[in-house]
Amino acid sequence: MDTGELAWAVTATALVLLMTPGLAFFYGGLVKAKSVVSMMMMSFGSMALIGVLWVLYGYNMSGVESTWAFAGNPFSDFGLFGIADSNEDLIGVAFGATFAIITTALISGAIADRAKFGAWMLFAGVWATLVYFPVAAWVWGDGWIMGLGDAMGLPEVIDYAGGTAVHINAGAAALALAIVLGRRVVFEKGAHKPHNVPLVMLGAALLWFGWFGFNVGAEAFEGMEYAGLITINTLGATAAAIAGWLLIEKIKDGKPTAVGAASGAVSGLVAITPACANVTPTFALILGVIAGVVAALAVDLKYKLGYDDSLDVVGIHLVAGMVGTLYLGFFAIDTGLFTGGDFGQLITQTIAAFGVLVYSFVVALVLALIIQKTIGFRVTSEDEVAGIDTIVHGEEGYVLEEQNA
Secondary structure: OOHHHHHHHHHHHHHHHHHHHHHHHHHHHHOOHHHHHHHHHHHHHHHHHHHHHHHHHHHHHOOOOOOOOOOOOOOOOHHHHHHOOOHHHHHHHHHHHHHHHHHHHHHHHHHOOOEOHHHHHHHHHHHHHHHHHHHHHHHHOOOOOOOHHHHHOOOOOOOOOOHHHHHHHHHHHHHHHHHHHOOOOOOOOOOOOOOOHHHHHHHHHHHHHHHHHHHHHHHHHOOOOOHHHHHHHHHHHHHHHHHHHHHHHHHHHOOOOHHHHHHHHHHHHHHHHHHOOOOOHHHHHHHHHHHHHHHHHHOOHHHHHOOOOOOOHHHHHHHHHHHHHHHHHHHOOOOOOOOOOOOHHHHHHHHHHHHHHHHHHHHHHHHHHHHHHHOOOEOOHHHHHHOHHHHHHOOOOOOOHHHHO
């Protein structure tokens, strides 16, 4: 790694870390004013806890020596004493940590307005240990997903920056938590309006900004061969997804909204994440439109199916993550069904996507049930209605001067 690649790796790491505060703004603006502190603290709690766990043993678990191993030995280099003098290795550790942090933080949007902070932190630490760290090994650390193509005599699974490991993983866990914690006191379409739309837009902007580190960052370790393609695809797919989402809003509700634009941007970013280095710019635009349209329709499924995914983690991250991952089976450069390949790419993409989905959902469901039945995961209905910021954190997001007087 030359000095330019080293500098870009540090910059990309900082960009991806910035995405979690960006997510806090995005989620914080979407909830009611009395829950904004609680919502943002779940993201910052993830930064604190998962950052520590990754340094202690998470990085060790994210690579395996045998393709079919569950995860790496967490105690193989506990605390990273063995690579303490390697610039390149340590930056790689830090870059991986930012992915673990935001993946865990993404889940919290499904349980907005009604989760205890301590219970969330317990869940986050155990879920990261049992799910994210091993799945990272499966996808990027020589695990079974990485070796699936060779084992089956098919094209290798493509997940450049985290369609399976990040978005499907987090979305499946979010669905499990939404089921266990149940519906909010009031659960109907239009009942919960974002308390601060500019905050939502700011969060989406920071996410898009940081996502260039998310998608292009790994190129610092890969020789920068596809940096240009990844950059334009990250831009184009996101822009196209905004257009797709707003079109659906206009058709369904008569008005395109700012929250819809922000949500469309995130859905496009999610969809292009696995595909950013493996589709041409035109197919990236098409993917963006599809993701925006499908996610805009998917967010209403919770009202039909009865699960209260507060901030649409399932509709955006799980669904758009599936769209982007499976899309490669059809349009991946050279190996997609319609771009020179056969059904092989689609088969490996499908196995990887559903394998992560099922594993993450089951483990998250069991963990959430255990926490709910022991220390309790959800606040009381009275505290939910009153607003959990003062109950859980002793703070208010907005204190007017007149109130102080």
